[in-house]
Amino acid sequence: MAMVDKCFPVSETNNVNEKFAPPIIGMPGQFPVYLRLPYRRDYYFCFRQDARQAEFLSILSDCIRHQNQDFLKKKTVEVQAFLKAIHLYRQEKGSYDSWKMLIGSDVRVLANLVMEELLPSLEKDMLPHLKARKTERKRVWFATVEAAYFLVQECLFKGMSALKEECRKAAHQQEVLIRSDMDQILNSRTYLEGKLRASVLEPAEKFCSEGVQPYLASVLEELMGPISSGFQEARLLSDSQMDQLCQDFQEGGVTNELKQALAKLSRPNLLSCYQRINSLHDQLHDLQERFGFSNISSLVHSTQIDLQQLVENAAYTFHLLLYKDIEDNPGNACSAMEKSRHRVLKQYDYDSSTVRKRIFHEALVGITLPHIKKTLAPTYKTELQGLKQLVCADYSNFVHVHNIYEGILLQILNKEVIKVLEEAARLKKHNLFTDTRDLLSQSSCSSLFSTPFIPSNPARMLGFHGQLQTQPETPTFIQTHPETQPEAEPQPPSLLSQRGPPGWGAR
Numbered sequence: 001m002a003m004v005d006k007c008f009p010v011s012e013t014n015n016v017n018e019k020f021a022p023p024i025i026g027m028p029g030q031f032p033v034y035l036r037l038p039y040r041r042d043y044y045f046c047f048r049q050d051a052r053q054a055e056f057l058s059i060l061s062d063c064i065r066h067q068n069q070d071f072l073k074k075k076t077v078e079v080q081a082f083l084k085a086i087h088l089y090r091q092e093k094g095s096y097d098s099w100k101m102l103i104g105s106d107v108r109v110l111a112n113l114v115m116e117e118l119l120p121s122l123e124k125d126m127l128p129h130l131k132a133r134k135t136e137r138k139r140v141w142f143a144t145v146e147a148a149y150f151l152v153q154e155c156l157f158k159g160m161s162a163l164k165e166e167c168r169k170a171a172h173q174q175e176v177l178i179r180s181d182m183d184q185i186l187n188s189r190t191y192l193e194g195k196l197r198a199s200v201l202e203p204a205e206k207f208c209s210e211g212v213q214p215y216l217a218s219v220l221e222e223l224m225g226p227i228s229s230g231f232q233e234a235r236l237l238s239d240s241q242m243d244q245l246c247q248d249f250q251e252g253g254v255t256n257e258l259k260q261a262l263a264k265l266s267r268p269n270l271l272s273c274y275q276r277i278n279s280l281h282d283q284l285h286d287l288q289e290r291f292g293f294s295n296i297s298s299l300v301h302s303t304q305i306d307l308q309q310l311v312e313n314a315a316y317t318f319h320l321l322l323y324k325d326i327e328d329n330p331g332n333a334c335s336a337m338e339k340s341r342h343r344v345l346k347q348y349d350y351d352s353s354t355v356r357k358r359i360f361h362e363a364l365v366g367i368t369l370p371h372i373k374k375t376l377a378p379t380y381k382t383e384l385q386g387l388k389q390l391v392c393a394d395y396s397n398f399v400h401v402h403n404i405y406e407g408i409l410l411q412i413l414n415k416e417v418i419k420v421l422e423e424a425a426r427l428k429k430h431n432l433f434t435d436t437r438d439l440l441s442q443s444s445c446s447s448l449f450s451t452p453f454i455p456s457n458p459a460r461m462l463g464f465h466g467q468l469q470t471q472p473e474t475p476t477f478i479q480t481h482p483e484t485q486p487e488a489e490p491q492p493p494s495l496l497s498q499r500g501p502p503g504w505g506a507r
Helices: 002-006 050-069 077-092 106-129 134-180 182-248 256-265 271-278 287-291 296-328 333-390 401-426 435-440 444-448
Strands: 031-035 043-047
Touching (some): 031 050, 050 296, 106 134, 182 401, 296 333, 333 401
């Protein structure tokens, strides 16, 4: 209740110390769950059994992770353009940090942006006129904020739908101009990039070498510990479950009991793995002071999603390899199971290294690039505005000064980030592979299979709905989920690489 009270703004006219009664006098069970949602009233759940509470929290946590992150992890040009627009809008207002409310779908993100600017005026216009006791003022305030939030989302949904359709039509029209004037567009961009490099390159490299590069190795070390620990525990868990399955079904043959065991294998309890990754909150607390980075929750949730997908892909890869090996060698099922298990574990090590290196790279850039842009902004903000005049008006939709400027900074930073990652892989820290070993360690199953990954959706279990969306591909594991498995023995998947895996509904 103290946390709820902090969310209630107190005006000077109503700044009276009052005690207030909690909304629930007596809990109907010993195991409560308190769910706080942005700009919405809170929810309380209560369970009479510890196990039921833990099960609910596990599903609810999955919902929160995926509803917050799945839209942002899409690699479509529409999503990337939207995120770029949000970053530029906030940078124009002087905010370069990683925004904690950058969660959910495009409409939800925009609603969070609007509410951030709307709340101060709501407080100013409304709170002085609330003369009731504090409990009643709190009830009215939270109900009003929630109603405003729903209204904002409704308006934004209509506006975004119209804007997307407008952009689609405009894109078709612009394609004609791109094809006819491609040489001029590229020349304009090259000229602008040359002007920017001449001005930006030396100061940016100097600041990066002095203010960022000396800290990259230590930040990477703090990242590698919890994340690699979570991935390693997931490997041990998968290995243990596959080993137990091999021992329980040595007779051979594809039975209903084997199918049920494989289905259970694909749904492991990763809570302990998630908790290890969650310790990043403790490891990275100094980043706020040095780089102004405080959005650790987004990094944690995104990493946990990558781990979940990797484990589910491994389980389904084991499923298909096991069926194929039993079919090829029905007289020696035990050996076939062990062969499938070792192939999956070998591939897990390779894919784990690949995924973690990507996570580390993106995290280091996400932590340090906003700091670089914020530091250099006073020097180059005016110059960037002036350079816009050099772009022909007909080509202004294709050549963006801020994109070129950020691309130059990103190239400088990427060189340093890649160096520390290569050094960590060379020293074999946390079982990271070097590029050479990456190529040598690819097993035959990596070249055999590449199919869509359809993750389970705990959001639907709780009644949350949304459109399917795309997640980035995991490098080589077979990407699918037991919910999509046929009851009959599965056939070997197509050798053709299909499009990226669909994800969950946006929050």
